Amino acid sequence: xxxxxxxxxxxxxxxxxxxxxxxxxxxxxxxxxxxxxxxxxxxxxxxxxxxxxxxxxxxxxxxxxxxxxxxxxxxxxxxxxxxxxxxxxxxxxxxxxxxxxxxxxxxxxxxxxxxxxxxxxxxxxxxxxxxxxxxxxxxxxxxxxxxxxxxxxxxxxxxxxxxxxxxxxxxxxxxxxxxxxxxxxxxxxxxxxxxxxxxxxxxxxxxxxxxxxxxxxxxxxxxxxxxxxxxxxxxxxxxxxxxxxxxxxxxxxxxxxxxxxxxxxxxxxxxxxxxxxxxxxxxxxxxxxxxxxxxxxxxxxxxxxxxxxxxxxxxxxxxxxxxxxxxxxxxxxxxxxxxxxxxxxxxxxxxxxx
Numbered sequence: 001x002x003x004x005x006x007x008x009x010x011x012x013x014x015x016x017x018x019x020x021x022x023x024x025x026x027x028x029x030x031x032x033x034x035x036x037x038x039x040x041x042x043x044x045x046x047x048x049x050x051x052x053x054x055x056x057x058x059x060x061x062x063x064x065x066x067x068x069x070x071x072x073x074x075x076x077x078x079x080x081x082x083x084x085x086x087x088x089x090x091x092x093x094x095x096x097x098x099x100x101x102x103x104x105x106x107x108x109x110x111x112x113x114x115x116x117x118x119x120x121x122x123x124x125x126x127x128x129x130x131x132x133x134x135x136x137x138x139x140x141x142x143x144x145x146x147x148x149x150x151x152x153x154x155x156x157x158x159x160x161x162x163x164x165x166x167x168x169x170x171x172x173x174x175x176x177x178x179x180x181x182x183x184x185x186x187x188x189x190x191x192x193x194x195x196x197x198x199x200x201x202x203x204x205x206x207x208x209x210x211x212x213x214x215x216x217x218x219x220x221x222x223x224x225x226x227x228x229x230x231x232x233x234x235x236x237x238x239x240x241x242x243x244x245x246x247x248x249x250x251x252x253x254x255x256x257x258x259x260x261x262x263x264x265x266x267x268x269x270x271x272x273x274x275x276x277x278x279x280x281x282x283x284x285x286x287x288x289x290x291x292x293x294x295x296x297x298x299x300x301x302x303x304x305x306x307x308x309x310x311x312x313x314x315x316x317x318x319x320x321x322x323x324x325x326x327x328x329x330x331x332x333x334x335x336x337x338x339x340x341x342x343x344x345x346x347x348x349x350x351x352x353x354x
Contacts, residue, residue: 004177007261013172013182016246017211020155020266025112029262032113032153045252046149047233047292047333048087051323053308055090057299058231062091062144063101064351065229069142071100076138076228078108080147080215085109085120087148092126108132135218141226145219148233151275152267154212158244159186159194161204166191179258196281199273205242207268213278220282220342229343229350230284233292235336236270245269272338279342286342287353293334296327298352 006029007022008014014022024031047054066075082088088109095102107129111117117131130137158169160183167183168190174180186194194208195201219230237243248255250264257266272289279286305324309317328334341350 004173004179004261008173013170013184015157016169016171017155017157019171020246021211023261024153024155024266026262027114030113031262031265033115046083046086047327047337048083048090048148050326050333051320052090053301053304053324054296054327055087056094056304057296057301058087058146058148059091059094060299061231061352062105062146063095063098065144066101066105068345068348068351069227071104072142073104074140074142075101075105076108076141076143076226077105078110078132078135078138078143078145080110080145081150081153082109082111082120083116083149085123088120088124088129092124092129106130108138110135135222138222138226141228143222143226143228145223145228145230146232147230149235151209151212151232151234151270152236153265154209154215155266156212156246156268157190157208157210158246159190159206159208161206166194166206197274197277199240199277200271203240203242205244207245207271208274209268209270216278217282220279220284223342223344224283227344229341229345231339231341231350232270232275233295233337233339234270235333236272236338238272238289238338240271240273243269270338272340275340276342279340284342284344286340287350289338289340290353291335292337292339293328293330295339295352298354301328 007019007026009022022030025033027033062077066072079088088107091107095105105128109120109129109131111120111131121131159166160169166186168186170182170184172180172182194206200206200208223229245268246257246266247268248257248264248266250260255264276286276289301324305320309320312320326332341353343350
């Protein structure tokens with residue numbers, strides 16, 4: 001129980017997002033500040049670790065988007081939350097096969113975990129890659145932002161409607177050092193903010209990603225100023241509902257939310273209906289949100305897999321297609337993960353969303 005104290009610090013009562021921000025990102029005790037969470041030896045596995053084909057399709061999407069923007073002489077790419085850098089490494093390898101694009105691209109990695117940033121810097125040795133803590137370094141455009149499982153790792157707020165009033169869920173450390181759920185009257189600013197979103201304002205239980213939207217707000221402004229787009233791939237749902245989506249995993253198994261704090265991953269599902277409304281409110285256009293299966297197929301992942309398979313032994317082919325199935329199967333990541341894009345293009349469609 002004593003270990004709970006370190007995540008509350010000065011206040012013994014914290015909103016859900018601030019509490020889990022401490023649990024995940026505290027510089028000394030936070031989950032992402034002290035361990036390598038990715039891969040078989042970690043707590044979960046992401047698409048870039050399942051198959052390099054995923055990262056290759058993202059690379060092709062970026063090159064195609066550059067062509068859509070008229071092949072500009074400067075083209076900025078920002079990866080949001082690059083994790084262990086697996087995707088970035090494949091992007092760099094793929095870009096080298098396209099010299100014209102490779103000569104104009106600049107890559108920025110936006111990572112708030114110093115621990116993960118150090119891992120990335122040891123593995124990614126390329127002068128075209130720079131690490132940033134904010135987006136002010138990007139002065140010229142266009143710029144495209146990409147995040148795979150970026151939003152789900154940013155803590156959310158939770159609210160409950162009680163007798164027509166909005167109350168925010170908090171965690172409180174009691175005198176026995178146990179963590180209890182308590183509800184406090186929501187602040188006026190949060191009530192006003194939530195009422196602006198028609199997709200959630202009438203719900204009885206509301207999840208609102210205030211911290212994530214603070215980051216996305218800056219991204220939207222940068223896109224509007226320099227031209228560009230943002231592509232996000234994450235697990236979540238297409239229609240707003242009253243569900244509590246907070247979840248925790250450790251060693252690839254479900255974990256009780258308040259157990260193993262600082263040692264287990266904690267995420268939430270992305271509300272894509274709300275996310276689309278957010279982008280529209282920030283003066284960006286969106287295409288229809290689609291399943292990861294459809295996006296990867298649109299980008300040519302099956303043709304790429306079949307081409308590679310011709311040069312493989314049978315055992316290697318089996319491994320290739322098992323990994324591919326995990327990415328695009330309806331019963332696996334194919335439908336669980338959704339893909340959303342927001343942009344400021346007027347006359348052109350973003351590739352991959354037909």
